[in-house]
Amino acid sequence: MSGPRHADRPSHTEGSSLDPDALEVAPGTQHETVEGWVPQLASEEELHIALEKAFDYRGDVTLTLKDNSKIEGYIFDRTVGKSLNDSFVRVIPKDTNQKLRIAYANIAALSFSGKDTAAGKSWEAWVRKYWEKKASGEGALSLEPESLE
Numbered sequence: 001m002s003g004p005r006h007a008d009r010p011s012h013t014e015g016s017s018l019d020p021d022a023l024e025v026a027p028g029t030q031h032e033t034v035e036g037w038v039p040q041l042a043s044e045e046e047l048h049i050a051l052e053k054a055f056d057y058r059g060d061v062t063l064t065l066k067d068n069s070k071i072e073g074y075i076f077d078r079t080v081g082k083s084l085n086d087s088f089v090r091v092i093p094k095d096t097n098q099k100l101r102i103a104y105a106n107i108a109a110l111s112f113s114g115k116d117t118a119a120g121k122s123w124e125a126w127v128r129k130y131w132e133k134k135a136s137g138e139g140a141l142s143l144e145p146e147s148l149e
Contacts (some may be wrong), residue, residue: 041109044084050091050110051078059096060114065106072113073100 041047054061054075062072076099077090084105091100094114 041107047084047104047107047110048080048087051075051104051107053057054110054112055089057112057116059112059116062111062113063089063091063102063107064100064111066108067106068108071100071102074114 026054041050055078058077060072060074062070064070071091071093073091073093075089075091079086082085085103087104089104089107090100091102093100094099
């Protein structure tokens, strides 16, 4: 079984004074910029925090294992257990389709080495680009979805 869903996190539900039904536009999720970050993993808590951010990250990370081998890839799942030996990340390495399962206890270092593939792709950015293309007369732009037929 995987860890908690994002929607189940207390930070998303507790203490929120915002009522999305009462707002004209509900605020989006703020994504922390971690691209290029190399966290210090001095404690178990720091390792857990860094790997949780790596799971949320939309780009590749580089894991340096305690045997000095390196794995660059995308973290697509994690299981948080009672100890570092019981906790795992699942990674798809950059140059292969195989899926690796790596215990937190085997991770010596972590680097957010890849580009955040979703950076700048917010709804607001899409609308801004749409209006720029519309103003320049580019193509037959429409806010209606294209037909699937």
